[in-house]
Amino acid sequence: MSEQQESRHGEYKVPGGKLVVVDLEVRDGVLDSVSLSGDFFLEPDDALEDINRALTGLPADSTAEQIALAVRSSLHPDAVLFGFSPEAVAITVRRALAKATGWADHEWEIIPPTPLSTHMHVAMDEVLTEEVGAGLRNPTLRFWEWETPSVVIGSFQSLRNEVDPDGAERHGVTVVRRISGGGAMFMEHGNAITYSLYVPQSLVDGLSFADSYPFLDAWVMESLERLGIKAWYQPLNDIATDQGKIGGAAQKRLSSGGMLHHVTMSYDIDADKMVQVLRIGKEKLSDKGTRSAKKRVDPLRRQTGLSREEIIDTMMQTFTERYGAKTTGITDTEMARAKEKVEQKFNTSEWITRVP
Missing domain, CATH: 3.30.930.10 (Bira Bifunctional Protein; Domain 2)
Structure with missing residues (x-):
């Protein structure tokens, strides 16, 4: 029997950087419907979807290091992240999951x-x-x-x-x-x-x-x-x-x-x-x-x-x-x-x- 789907929201303001926001759901212990947003800069545009796809399906008990690695691995070598980082995304996701606090x-x-x-x-x-x-x-x-x-x-x-x-x-x-x-x-x-x-x-x-x-x-x-x-x-x-x-x-x-x-x-x-x-x-x-x-x-x-x-x-x-x-x-x-x-x-x- 599947677990009930839970909607989660997390925010993290990078010190000296930008605001990173994530909305996601947890289904059967994994991340689903992940949507990353914020006032950061990211090139190319489609890198945002690459990050969302990389996060979707990850176990909800993933460590911050595992989440950051998944994000980094999804990015093209020429991708540019300004005002945030894979580690910032990981903190935001962990906050949404109540694993990290602000x-x-x-x-x-x-x-x-x-x-x-x-x-x-x-x-x-x-x-x-x-x-x-x-x-x-x-x-x-x-x-x-x-x-x-x-x-x-x-x-x-x-x-x-x-x-x-x-x-x-x-x-x-x-x-x-x-x-x-x-x-x-x-x-x-x-x-x-x-x-x-x-x-x-x-x-x-x-x-x-x-x-x-x-x-x-x-x-x-x-x-x-x-x-x-x-x-x-x-x-x-x-x-x-x-x-x-x-x-x-x-x-x-x-x-x-x-x-x-x-x-x-x-x-x-x-x-x-x-x-x-x-x-x-x-x-x-x-x-x-x-x-x-x-x-x-x-x-x-x-x-x-x-x-x-x-x-x-x-x-x-x-x-x-x-x-x-x-x-x-x-x-x-x-x-x-x-x-x-x-x-x-x-x-x-x-x-x-x-x-x-």
């Missing part, structure tokens, strides 16, 4: 800057990512706040290669390791803006790692533009302006289905102290032909003339306006779980020195 499919929450120890911050990242993946919390944006000097190293970085223990001890710097990859972050009170975004992996379904970074931070680029800063992503994970790098991002995908995306942007960093604490800081400065560190590294303070708090307020306002986010806080249960993770994992020598 920002508007979720209820968003914001946790304003909340002072925690640095160990608690990295533990909270794991807790909230797990909860979003398990459906226990809405997707959430959280801003960090801290009081004591800290270095947060990437999950796969070597402790001895990244941190000068004498410099760290001299300046009272706490060293912690986070669950995401990427490079070391030097933090003091008021010197940086750090936020974490906890999302279901369905939000980035079909996106490559490289494309997921600017996709998840489009709201940040709008925030910076409101502040008079034109910024962009420098592949893979650096946020840059015409005056240089202002921040870096890192990600971690968990088996629960949750995903962590977090960013640190420099507001007003003591670079002399940073290179006394971070070994890699000396190497990077040497690589750039810089003989000595400038006293301060302050791209956001210098380029905006605004306080750190004003910049964060603009970021929160932008996120709220774009996604209808509501302000919330960390629950007692989440705080307790994070404290447990600190004791059992993040403040143990086994974790901190797992890459010696």
Whole structure:
């Protein structure tokens, strides 16, 4: 007996590109009556029908990679796609099938800057990512706040290669390791803006790692533009302006289905102290032909003339306006779980020195 035919509709706005729309039906577990449309450009004209034919008959449980391959294989070598790609078509189809989601499919929450120890911050990242993946919390944006000097190293970085223990001890710097990859972050009170975004992996379904970074931070680029800063992503994970790098991002995908995306942007960093604490800081400065560190590294303070708090307020306002986010806080249960993770994992020598 045949399954009832279901009509589906999906839309995807390519970052920096065009809108891709698909209408389709699902019959007996396969795609049927596929109709692709949008404000993109495609040559030759009949390539549109080639794509529709390639999608028709595909299993409804096809992965984004399988869908993109079917589209690409259907196209003549001379076909030109402007403003979209086979991968964009795949994301649109997956959205129509409810396998992928868009920002508007979720209820968003914001946790304003909340002072925690640095160990608690990295533990909270794991807790909230797990909860979003398990459906226990809405997707959430959280801003960090801290009081004591800290270095947060990437999950796969070597402790001895990244941190000068004498410099760290001299300046009272706490060293912690986070669950995401990427490079070391030097933090003091008021010197940086750090936020974490906890999302279901369905939000980035079909996106490559490289494309997921600017996709998840489009709201940040709008925030910076409101502040008079034109910024962009420098592949893979650096946020840059015409005056240089202002921040870096890192990600971690968990088996629960949750995903962590977090960013640190420099507001007003003591670079002399940073290179006394971070070994890699000396190497990077040497690589750039810089003989000595400038006293301060302050791209956001210098380029905006605004306080750190004003910049964060603009970021929160932008996120709220774009996604209808509501302000919330960390629950007692989440705080307790994070404290447990600190004791059992993040403040143990086994974790901190797992890459010696």
